[in-house]
C-alpha cells in the first residue's frame with residue numbers, strides 16, 4: 001500500500017493548485033482524478049478559452065462571489081487574483097484582460113492554462129493519477145484510507161476538491177459532499193446557480209442573437225452585461241447573474257440600449273425620420289434584433305404615431321420577458337450550496353472536526369458569478385489548502 005503525505009481528490013483548478021502548493025512545501029503528493037485528463041470543466045470555461053481569473057480589486061472579487069464570498073477574505077489575504085496572474089506569468093503563460101476584468105491566456109486556449117498547472121505539479125515532484133475514481137474514504141489512527149475499486153492508498157492529509165454537482169459529465173457528481181457526510185460534517189442544500197433562464201418569448205426569431213452590454217432587470221436587481229438568446233430562452237452573463245433572483249413566474253425587463261436615454265432616442269428617431277425603421281435601428285442594434293424590435297410598427301420612422309413612438313421606446317428600453325423557469329442544477333454553470341462553511345477553518349480550509357481533512361473549490365458552500373470568479377476562488381483556495389501552515 002502506497003503512503004503519501006497529501007492526497008488531493010479532484011483535478012479541477014482547486015485540486016491542481018492544491019497539489020502544486022503541497023508539492024512546493026515538500027510534501028509527497030498525489031493528485032487523483034477519475035477523468036482521462038485533468039481540468040475537464042475548466043477547459044470549457046470562457047467558450048473554450050479558459051476564463052482563468054479576473055483582474056478586479058479585492059472588493060470586486062468579493063462582489064463577484066455572491067455566495068459567501070466574505071469567507072474567502074482570509075484566503076485572498078494569502079493568495080489573491082494578482083498572485084495568480086503573477087503565478088501564470090512566472091510560469092510562462094501571458095494573460096490578457098477583456099471586458100469586465102475577465103482574464104484569458106493570450107493563446108485563447110484552455111490547454112495553455114491546464115498544461116501550465118500540470119507541468120508545475122510535475123516540476124515540483126507531485127504525482128498525478130488519472131482514471132482513478134475514489135469510491136470511499138476513511139480515517140483511522142490519524143491516517144486516511146483512500147480507495148478506488150481495486151486499490152487502496154493512504155495519506156496524512158486529504159484535500160477534497162471534487163467540485164459541485166453541475167455539469168456532472170465533467171466529473172463533478174457531488175462525491176465530496178458524500179465524504180463530508182461520512183465524517184458527519186454538515187452539507188447545505190444544493191441549488192442551481194448561474195443558470196440559463198427559460199422564457200415565454202419568441203425563441204425561434206431571436207435564437208443565436210448575442211447582445212453586448214445590455215441591461216436586464218428584475219425589481220431592484222439591475223444587471224448590465226452581455227446576453228445571448230438561445231432556443232430555450234436567455235443565457236450569457238446577464239441572464240446567469242439575474243438567475244440568482246428569479247425562480248420562474250416573474251417578468252424581467254430588457255433594455256437593449258442602456259447607453260441611450262429615451263430623450264436621446266427620440267432625437268435620434270427625429271433625425272432619421274426619412275429612413276425605414278429597420279434601417280434606423282440597424283445603426284444601433286444587430287440586424288436580427290433590429291428586425292424584431294421594428295416588426296409591429298409601420299415601415300418608415302415618419303409614419304409612427306405618437307403612441308407608436310412611445311411603444312417603440314418601451315420595446316427598446318423596457319421589453320418585458322416572462323420567465324417560466326431555470327435550467328436544472330445539472331445544466332447550470334455553478335452549484336450553490338455545499339460543505340457548510342461553519343465546519344471549515346477559513347485560514348487553512350481544514351475541517352474543524354477532522355484534522356488533516358481539507359475541502360476546497362466548488363465542493364464548498366461558495367458560489368460565484370462566471371467571469372473568472374469561481375475559478376479564482378478555486379485556484380486561490382487550492383494554494384491555501386495545499387500549503388503547510390506553521
Ligand SMILES: Cc1cc2nc3c(=O)[nH]c(=O)nc-3n(C[C@H](O)[C@H](O)[C@H](O)COP(=O)(O)OP(=O)(O)OC[C@H]3O[C@@H](n4cnc5c(N)ncnc54)[C@H](O)[C@@H]3O)c2cc1C
Nearest residue numbers: 010012013014034134162163171361362371372373374375
Ligand atoms: C460551461 C461552464 C462554463 C463556466 N464558466 C465559468 C467562467 O467563465 N468563470 C468562472 O469563474 N467559472 C465558470 N464556471 C464554473 C467553474 O468552471 C467551476 O466553478 C470550477 O471548475 C470549479 O473548480 P473545482 O476545482 O472546485 O471543481 P471541478 O472543476 O468541477 O473539478 C472537480 C474534479 O473532481 C473530479 N472528481 C470528482 N469526484 C471524483 C472522484 N470520486 N474520484 C476522482 N475524481 C473525482 C472530477 O472528475 C473533476 O475533474 C463554468 C462552468 C461551466 C460548466
